[in-house]
Amino acid sequence: MKLLYFIPSLYNPGGMERVLTQKINYFADNLNYEITIVTTEQMQRPCFYKLSENIKLIDIGLNFNADSGAGLLKRTFLHYYKLQKYKKIAEDKIKAIKPDICVSLGGKEIEFFAKLKSEVPKIVEIHFSLNYRKQFLTSNYKGKIWSVIGDIRTLQLKRSTKQLDKLVVLTHQDEIQWKKTHKNIVRIPNPNPLNPFYRSTVQNKxxxxxxxxxxxxxxxxxxxxxxxxxxxxxxxxxxxxxxxxxxxxxxxxxxxxxxxxxxxxxxxxxxxxxxxxxxxxxxxxxxxxxxxxxxxxxxxxxxxxxxxxxxxxxxxxxxxxxxxxxxxxxxxxxxxxxxxxxxxxxxxxxxxxxxxxxxxxxYDISNIIGQWTNLFNEVTKK
CATH class of the missing domain: 3.40.50.2000 (Glycogen Phosphorylase B;)
Structure with a gap:
């Protein structure tokens, strides 16, 4: 199986980065999958979590994050320009690598992922709740306008993900919410990244x-x-x-x-x-x-x-x-x-x-990987 993943970066010590690294290392080292990762924000920084030597990482260096301090007009222009460039690069990578499946972790590519000019099955795994954009805006900014903008961004998310082959969510509640508007939903929880030999005595203060x-x-x-x-x-x-x-x-x-x-x-x-x-x-x-x-x-x-x-x-x-x-x-x-x-x-x-x-x-890794391999087999048989 040949998989092509898209994620903003792997230098952050976040849960999404940790889970992805754990899964693809297992795919590459235990199941002999061919894995390529495309990032936009890595910028030659080392991965926080150790990546298998059998995995290829390609950073295209678009660096969307660098535009966050620009004015609204300039930021809007740069975002559109980089998004179009990213879409072209993604299509070129798919042609060159010829993956069996493309998987997005919900980065900027989610805006065009379902519309990529390729028959390769496309999966997005969502590591956040349906309303996360609204939650982010209302947590960081004051004013009712941000709630309205959040609702618009949620609507955009729904529209951009309806034509995917599969949209993977993490929890039962997310599954319920997404299934109100989508038919392509499957729930696969994250695996436990730790397997400690010892357990806490819960005696320390x-x-x-x-x-x-x-x-x-x-x-x-x-x-x-x-x-x-x-x-x-x-x-x-x-x-x-x-x-x-x-x-x-x-x-x-x-x-x-x-x-x-x-x-x-x-x-x-x-x-x-x-x-x-x-x-x-x-x-x-x-x-x-x-x-x-x-x-x-x-x-x-x-x-x-x-x-x-x-x-x-x-x-x-x-x-x-x-x-x-x-x-x-x-x-x-x-x-x-x-x-x-x-x-x-x-x-x-x-x-x-x-x-x-x-x-x-x-949430043992072997249980979760089995659910992913079943999904991969399902979408490649269509």
Whole structure:
């Protein structure tokens, strides 16, 4: 099987990049698939996650991100120009490589992917919820206009994906939402990227959270919640792993609340598994999530999870009261209360830890790869 993938880049330490790398490494090394990846934003930067030597990476260097600071008129022109150039390059790559299937991870190519001049089956895997564009805009900008623009962008997404051979979503809720307008939907969850030999003892007085330091991940709300936790449990520490544009703001918020000894911004970690194993609770404070890979990672290491019940990822993995807690979105008091409950109830932590590990086994890589190979066989037989 010969596969051609399209993704903006692989230098970021994100969940989508991690999952793709895990899957294509398996395809290339275990199933002998021929894999080529086309990126637009890599710009000669190294991949954050190790890529198999059997995989070919081609960066076409269009760098859409470089235009974000331009004025509206110039940015619109550059976007259109680069998009047309990207479409031509994509069609040329398909002709040259002759893949059996093309797969997009939902980058800029999603706007033209279904219209590419090729009979090769086209699949898009969506690592975010249907309304993610609206969620992003309303989380980062104030004003009703951004909600309207978000609705327009959601409509554009629906229109651009209707003619695909398959559109892959991650959760049951996403499947329900997309099937209201699309007939080409299939649900395949992400595989668990970790397979730890050990499990956390959940005895250390450490809570962990992992993600980009930006509006989506909601670490500002987590710090607000931790202020409540710290008043009751000053001997517990919150470690936040990640980097991003909100780092300075979050650090200032930590210092302003006199939490510098209890909330630590740890930056990136290439051995995040060890950090999970040395923690006792995982907390997710996201405003929205596509799947929440970090929840699955944490559970595989035996951590109970406390998370906002945002759309849609957390509820796919967390069984409220069994392997963690789902709390009302953006309710920092309830988030703090559930963290405190797990801190104070050691037996509950242990029970939830066992249940978390059991849930994570459903997402073993071999199970998920089987679903993908079935899909590939289906679309190539049409």
């Amino acid at each position: 450490t809570v962990i959270s992992v993600g980009r330091l930006d509006a989506q991940k909601g670490f500002d709300m987590l710090i607000d919640a931790w202020k409540v936790v710290a008043e009751k449990h000053s001997d517990w520490v919150l470690n936040i792993f990640g980097q991003g544009e909100w780092e300075e703001m979050l650090r200032n918020k930590i210092n302003l609340n006199n939490l510098h000894n209890q909330v630590i911004l740890k930056g990136l970690s290439h051995v995040i598994e060890n950090e999970y194993l040395n923690s006792s609770i995982y907390v997710m404070s996201s405003r929205y999530e596509g799947f929440g890979m970090v929840i699955l990672e944490a559970m595989s290491c035996g951590l109970p999870v406390v998370s906002f019940d945002c759309q849609w990822g957390p509820s796919e993995l967390i069984k409220d009261g069994e392997n963690g807690f789902l709390v009302s979105p953006n309710d920092t008091q309830e988030l703090a209360d559930k963290i405190c409950l797990l801190i104070e109830k050691q037996k509950l932590r242990l029970t939830m830890s066992i249940n978390a590990v059991e849930l994570s086994k459903k």
